[in-house]
Amino acid sequence: MYHRQQLVGVWHRSEDLGSEQFSEFAELKVDGTFIxxxxxxxxxxxxxxxxxxVGDWGLVGDIHFTITxxxxxxxxxxxxxxxxxQNYHAYRVLELSESQFTYEHIVSGEKFTLKRVSKTGNPC
Structure with missing residues (x-):
């Protein structure tokens, strides 16, 4: 069982796309908003x-969702x-630890792994 407080903070992932580099920073705030x-x-x-x-996020069981x-x-x-x-997404959480967050898009099956950059926010 995962708890939403585990996701609060800043996460990062990067990818080599051949002709360019891609990087994402995901800030999941305690109030349920994201950037x-x-x-x-x-x-x-x-x-x-x-x-x-920017938008809203949540975690219910092992389902992480975002609304842009x-x-x-x-x-x-x-x-x-x-x-x-396309502004509504749901993901199955595959791993969520202090340092890593791996999830899979429910529809496309695409998997993402992010590493924690910082842990911010107060518990609800």
């Missing part, structure tokens, strides 16, 4: 793009289309 920031870099380390998603409410790009806020099913 996910995605970075793409070229092979020389130059930042190509930075986009943040908006995006931030170039310091401009864009509200999410609440009718777009």
């Amino acid at each position: 996910f920031t995605f970075y793409s870099y070229n092979l020389e380390g130059k930042l190509l793009s930075q986009i943040s998603e 409410n908006g995006e931030i790009e170039h310091d401009k806020d864009y509200p999410a289309d609440r009718c777009d099913e």
Whole structure:
């Protein structure tokens, strides 16, 4: 059994996509909101793009879910289309420890592993 407090904090993952590097920082706040920031870099380390998603998250049993409410790009806020099913995601938690969070998208089967950067927030 997993507890939502275990997810509160900042998590990171990165990936080599061949022609560029991808990095994600996921901040899961104790109040149930999130900020996910995605970075793409070229092979020389130059930042190509930075986009943040904001929304709500939760954990019920071994199901982690997110609801995207908006995006931030170039310091401009864009509200999410609440009718777009791509703004709603559910994941099965495969591992959740003090240092690692591995989960699988319920629909696509895509797996992600994030490492804890910091633990923040007060217990509810």
